Amino acid sequence: MDNSIEKSAQAVESKTYQGKEVRFCSDGKYRWVYEMNMLKNPIIFFTVLKVMMISIGIVWLFGLIIGLGDMDLDYFLFWTKLSGIMLGIFVVLTIIGVLITAAILGKYVVLFEMDEMGVTHIQMPRQVKKAEVIGLITVLVGAMAKSPTTMGAGMLAASKTKSTSVFANVRRVKARRRLDLIKVNQLFDKNQVYVADEDFDFVYNFIKSHCPNAK
Numbered sequence: 649m650d651n652s653i654e655k656s657a658q659a660v661e662s663k664t665y666q667g668k669e670v671r672f673c674s675d676g677k678y679r680w681v682y683e684m685n686m687l688k689n690p691i692i693f694f695t696v697l698k699v700m701m702i703s704i705g706i707v708w709l710f711g712l713i714i715g716l717g718d719m720d721l722d723y724f725l726f727w728t729k730l731s732g733i734m735l736g737i738f739v740v741l742t743i744i745g746v747l748i749t750a751a752i753l754g755k756y757v758v759l760f761e762m763d764e765m766g767v768t769h770i771q772m773p774r775q776v777k778k779a780e781v782i783g784l785i786t787v788l789v790g791a792m793a794k795s796p797t798t799m800g801a802g803m804l805a806a807s808k809t810k811s812t813s814v815f816a817n818v819r820r821v822k823a824r825r826r827l828d829l830i831k832v833n834q835l836f837d838k839n840q841v842y843v844a845d846e847d848f849d850f851v852y853n854f855i856k857s858h859c860p861n862a863k
Contacts, residue, residue: 667847678762678854682828682842685755696742704735760841767832767855768812769839813839818859823852830855 665672669680708731712724759770813832822831830841830852843851856862 665850667850669844670847670850676763678760678851680760680843680847680851682758682760682844683755684758684842696746697739700738700742701735704731704738707731707734758842760843762851762854764815764858766812766814767839767841768810769841770810811837811839813837813841815855815858816861818855818862821852821856821859821862823848832859 665678667680669682670678671680672678708727711727711731757772759772761768761770813834817834818832819835820831820833822833823829824831825845825848828842828844828848830843830848832839832841832855841851841855
């Protein structure tokens with residue numbers, strides 16, 4: 649891990665922090681927008697591949713259990729070879745599927761909201777542009793916003809999917825600076841927080857300091 653991530657000089661608790669992308673809004677939340685290029689980000693591929701490998705592993709184990717009574721070395725080798733072939737086919741299909749999906753979707757915009765309680769990953773609809781979401785955040789930055797709660801609800805209403813990590817339930821926080829990624833994992837829920845390099849230390853330190861049960 650990059651040593652700069654661990655530096656304590658950053659004022660994590662300061663609500664005056666206004667980074668290049670991260671902004672503290674008048675409703676008490678930090679917000680930023682990340683535009684992800686699916687063709688350049690390997691995380692999606694590896695996530696799908698991991699699911700495929702686990703699925704094939706379960707099928708392999710289930711096959712061994714079924715043949716447990718009559719199992720011999722030949723059966724074990726045959727079933728292991730067949731499972732390996734299935735895994736190879738699924739890997740190829742996964743690569744093709746991810747490339748096609750990435751080519752179709754291209755880039756997608758993700759909005760992040762973070763406060764003392766947790767962080768939320770919000771995927772915006774394809775037609776929403778990064779500049780549009782940044783414009784809404786700009787309105788929320790100042791105390792002059794008439795109804796920040798309503799504005800925030802409006803952005804959430806336009807969202808496609810969202811995933812929230814409650815800091816009190818987080819068990820692991822792991823940084824992947826080269827990918828602009830912070831993994832925020834709960835027991836049965838894994839969240840991926842993306843933030844540009846300029847604001848990476850602040851967001852990582854904030855999350856880390858608010859997760860008392862995280863490793």
